[in-house]
Amino acid sequence: MKYMFYPGCSLHRSARPYLDSLAAIQEKLTMELQEVEDWNCCGATEYMSVYRAPAHALVGRNLALAQQQSNGSDTVMAACSACYLNLEKTENYMRTDEELNNKVNTALAEGDLHYDAGSIQVRHLLDIIYNDVGMDRIKNLVTNPLEGLKVAAYYGCMIVRPDVNQRWNSPEYPTVLEELMEALGAEVIDFPMKTHCCSGHMTQISSDVAYELIRRLIYGATHYEADILVTLCPMCQLNLDAYQIEMNNHFDTDYVMPILYFTQLMGLAFGIEPEELGIGREFVSAKQALAKIGAPVPDEVPEKGKPRRKKKKEEGLPMPQVSTRFNGGSK
Amino acid sequence: MNTTAEPAAPVREGEAATAEPSFLRWIENNTPGDSRLIMCIQCGTCGGSCPSGPDMDHSPRQVFAMVRAGLKDEALSSNTPWYCVSCYLCTVRCPQEVHITDIMYTLKSKAIEEGMAQVDAAKVWSETFIGYVEEYGRSFELGLATRHNIRHRPMGMTRAASLGVGMLAKGRIDLTPQVIEDVGQLRLILWKAKELEAEQ
Ligand code: SF4
Ligand code: SF4
Numbered sequence: 001m002k003y004m005f006y007p008g009c010s011l012h013r014s015a016r017p018y019l020d021s022l023a024a025i026q027e028k029l030t031m032e033l034q035e036v037e038d039w040n041c042c043g044a045t046e047y048m049s050v051y052r053a054p055a056h057a058l059v060g061r062n063l064a065l066a067q068q069q070s071n072g073s074d075t076v077m078a079a080c081s082a083c084y085l086n087l088e089k090t091e092n093y094m095r096t097d098e099e100l101n102n103k104v105n106t107a108l109a110e111g112d113l114h115y116d117a118g119s120i121q122v123r124h125l126l127d128i129i130y131n132d133v134g135m136d137r138i139k140n141l142v143t144n145p146l147e148g149l150k151v152a153a154y155y156g157c158m159i160v161r162p163d164v165n166q167r168w169n170s171p172e173y174p175t176v177l178e179e180l181m182e183a184l185g186a187e188v189i190d191f192p193m194k195t196h197c198c199s200g201h202m203t204q205i206s207s208d209v210a211y212e213l214i215r216r217l218i219y220g221a222t223h224y225e226a227d228i229l230v231t232l233c234p235m236c237q238l239n240l241d242a243y244q245i246e247m248n249n250h251f252d253t254d255y256v257m258p259i260l261y262f263t264q265l266m267g268l269a270f271g272i273e274p275e276e277l278g279i280g281r282e283f284v285s286a287k288q289a290l291a292k293i294g295a296p297v298p299d300e301v302p303e304k305g306k307p308r309r310k311k312k313k314e315e316g317l318p319m320p321q322v323s324t325r326f327n328g329g330s331k
Numbered sequence: 332m333n334t335t336a337e338p339a340a341p342v343r344e345g346e347a348a349t350a351e352p353s354f355l356r357w358i359e360n361n362t363p364g365d366s367r368l369i370m371c372i373q374c375g376t377c378g379g380s381c382p383s384g385p386d387m388d389h390s391p392r393q394v395f396a397m398v399r400a401g402l403k404d405e406a407l408s409s410n411t412p413w414y415c416v417s418c419y420l421c422t423v424r425c426p427q428e429v430h431i432t433d434i435m436y437t438l439k440s441k442a443i444e445e446g447m448a449q450v451d452a453a454k455v456w457s458e459t460f461i462g463y464v465e466e467y468g469r470s471f472e473l474g475l476a477t478r479h480n481i482r483h484r485p486m487g488m489t490r491a492a493s494l495g496v497g498m499l500a501k502g503r504i505d506l507t508p509q510v511i512e513d514v515g516q517l518r519l520i521l522w523k524a525k526e527l528e529a530e531q
Contacts, residue, residue, distance in 0.1 A: 041468065049440060103528075107520045209383065213382060
């Protein structure tokens with residue numbers, strides 16, 4: 001199965017473990033990913049807050065590049081919910097709003113590009129894994145079932161809402177991720193907050209608002225006795241993981257809820273080493289939770305729940321440069 | 332109050348006869364697709380669904396009432412769109428299928444244009460973010476975190492700095508930005524799109 005792949009900025013940066021774990025499992029899933037060459041940022045929720053048509057032109061360039069480079073697939077897959085929604089919205093509005101379509105294509109023409117609305121399908125990674133790979137194939141790939149691991153399946157917002165193309169079974173109570181986690185052998189807990197907001201960009205704007213929205217989710221997962229909260233969006237992962245310690249300081253609480261990507265749990269169930277899946281790079285250590293399934297987390301992970309400020313990196317700085325090309329799983 | 336210079340569009344069903352209708356029309360025309368703003372029945376489902384409700388000056392419902400009443404300055408100077416976290420809960424729950432979240436974006440960009448944006452931290456965050464996108468074609472988390480925090484410190488500078496160090500130690504942030512190959516092409520496209528938007 002061949003797909004065009006739009007990684008987006010986060011997967012090369014803060015969500016590197018998401019990219020690494022996807023690279024580690026994609027071969028087993030027989031997914032062939034062709035990265036859209038020279039893609040640009042989707043604008044997140046910011047470009048659209050400042051400019052209207054230019055925000056769609058920004059995304060339009062990615063759609064035009066995908067159409068131009070398309071080689072055996074008309075599907076562009078995104079793993080980040082914001083990237084997914086932005087691509088899907090621009091595609092949809094170019095198809096249905098002639099004036100916008102003209103504006104975007106007039107702008108694209110300045111760069112000798114053109115996008116024929118309707119020629120690209122935009123889909124999220126989870127949709128492809130669930131619908132194209134399918135649960136039967138996934139069950140067959142499981143060698144190390146996640147037995148005894150209690151998982152809160154968290155979707156956040158933009159993957160299921162507004163759901164421009166009606167791809168999900170519910171905008172507020174989807175169940176696909178739960179089915180996937182169960183196929184991996186995990187125990188899925190009830191988690192009514194599964195499509196509540198992670199606070200989005202509020203961490204940068206109002207810490208009070210952000211901490212409260214983060215608290216509700218961490219409280220919910222803890223209250224329902226999850227060992228781990230699993231996510232499918234870089235923004236959700238960052239907010240719930242990196243800001244969890246600050247949230248605890250703010251409310252004088254001591255929640256410890258590790259936040260992993262669903263692809264990392266897939267890799268563990270497929271018998272792939274945690275390190276290869278980017279496990280150990282989370283702020284709130286997953287070590288204790290993963291000990292339940294006998295998965296060793298690399299040891300450089302600092303103590304659970306403590307801020308990382310004094311941690312020295314043995315290899316020294318600067319960090320290895322991340323390749324701008326998806327390496328297709330090869331190391 | 333009536334700051335729009337355009338001639339008033341004909342009054343339609345649902346618009347108060349005494350109101351300035353062109354602001355409503357402008358919002359409708361500048362929100363992609365059919366925003367359905369005119370269909371709002373003021374039921375309040377949006378505000379009741381909103382995780383940011385308590386922090387907003389007005390519920391989305393109230394803002395839409397202002398827009399429809401032609402209270403342009405009031406609508407544009409409300410903090411409401413800036414506290415919208417784009418969760419789209421209101422949008423999927425609205426019985427009239429009003430594109431609420433999209434309208435919030437339209438209001439934000441219009442507020443910036445008219446110099447009426449209320450929540451400086453949010454406005455500057457958006458502008459700083461897109462500045463990097465226009466410079467490199469990609470966002471730049473480390474640059475963003477430092478440049479933005481020097482001015483706004485939503486998490487406090489020391490906390491943000493310790494988070495940045497943590498991100499480095501975890502291999503989750505780069506010291507230098509990634510630049511796309513044809514950033515020139517991207518800029519040509521964006522500048523043209525801005526030109527077209529300004530003609531509106
Ligand atoms: S939910 Fe929809 S119809 Fe009801 S007040 Fe909000 S925008 Fe209007
Ligand atoms: S999309 Fe914005 S306005 Fe609507 S419920 Fe979410 S935060 Fe509130």
